[in-house]
Amino acid sequence: MPWRPPPSDRFYRVIVRTGLALRGLFRIRVIVTGREHLPPPKPGSGPRSGPGSDAPHGTSRGPSRRVVPGAGAVVAITHFGYLDFAFAELLLWWHARAQMRFLVTQGAADHWFAGPAISAAGHVVVGYESGTHAYDAAVQKLRAGEYIAILPEAGVSRSFRVRECKTGAVRMAAEAGVPVIPVSVWGAHRLMTRRHGFSPARAWRAPVRIHVGVPVTVDPSRDAAAATEALRETLQLGIDACIADFPLKPAPGAWWMPAELGGGAPSEEERQRLDEAEGPRRAGGRRR
Secondary structure, eight states: OOOOOOHHHHHHHHHHHHHHHHHHHHTOEEEEEOGGGSOOOOTTOOOOSOTTOSSOOOSOOSOOOOOOTTOOEEEEEOOSSTTHHHHHHHHHHHHHOOOEEEEEEHHHHTSTTHHHHHHHHTOEEEOSSOSHHHHHHHHHHHHHTOEEEEOTTOBOOTTSSOOOOOTHHHHHHHHHTOOEEEEEEESGGGTSBTTBOOOHHHHTTOEEEEEEOOOBOOOTTSOHHHHHHHHHHHHHHHHHHHHHTOSSOOOTTOTTSOGGGTOSSOOHHHHHHHHHHHOOOOTTOOBO
């Protein structure tokens, strides 16, 4: 009997098709480097279309990647805007028909509209009081072969530089014995981020750059803070690579460029001051 996708797989395809349709509607150009650092696609099902491909993008064909114990990974994604995760999600789907399970807040899971979708997609919910249960559930999924996606900055960086990261990503990877895959996304913040809502004019034919870094294996004996700082530096190097060949030339003082590159974003010092004024980030959550 042929293998059939589980219900969550079918729902995930709805999400993917919606993303593909929106990307096609606005003709967003996705440019990827470091694709060779992604896990290999399952045998006989190489990517048929996607970023950098001449093939038209459309609905996904064939079953999703099988979940194989020992083949999981933590996917660490930069967080400059509200759509960064979506482009990383589409990239993994294009590449290997792979689903990612995100760590999401209890508040989002309790939402009347988003809650059922989060449950159907199999994401991991971080509770209000403690993230211990979510951490354990994520490690279990990693050991089973799932891809767990984490935004280690735990909130949007308004300076558009990779800010201090939480240690959860490297601790989960070390405990589960899986690699961390750094994914740097640049340009998606132009579409939608803090104090800059979605603009069809900005989205039309907009470029989005993604750089996938070399997967990192975290030694369980290594200090988690040091490993996390190394991950932050790797993510920033990926952002630097994206900016270096970004096809859109910014105007002087452009709001979406870092201050140190002549942009209008807050400097790192101002960003830190604003972050401190807002209070501590929620464990596992996103601060807007």
